[in-house]
Amino acid sequence: MSAMNQERLLKIILAPVISEKSTRVADKNNQVTFKVASDATKDEISAAVAMLFKVEVTGVQVMNVKGKVKKNRYGMARQKDWKKAYVSIKPGQEIDLAAA
16 A cells, blocks of 8 residues: 555545444444545545554445525535435444544
């Protein structure tokens, strides 16, 4: 793995998604949900999670989330679109987001 490639992998995962749905999915399917770079591929996401958290990734599902339309003092504004990734990890392993 080259330095440029490793640098790219560090920029793929932006933040964990913490919500009721992501917590339910984590408990039921052994999946963790992340906000990822909008140009990231499934292979890059898998490699980034494996490198950062030292776990074995079994699958990745991605979805593009449309930005919401919000009202502000200038009228209506649209938030940016973003990409969400559901990462399945090997049974018996876990990612502790509270410690990370």
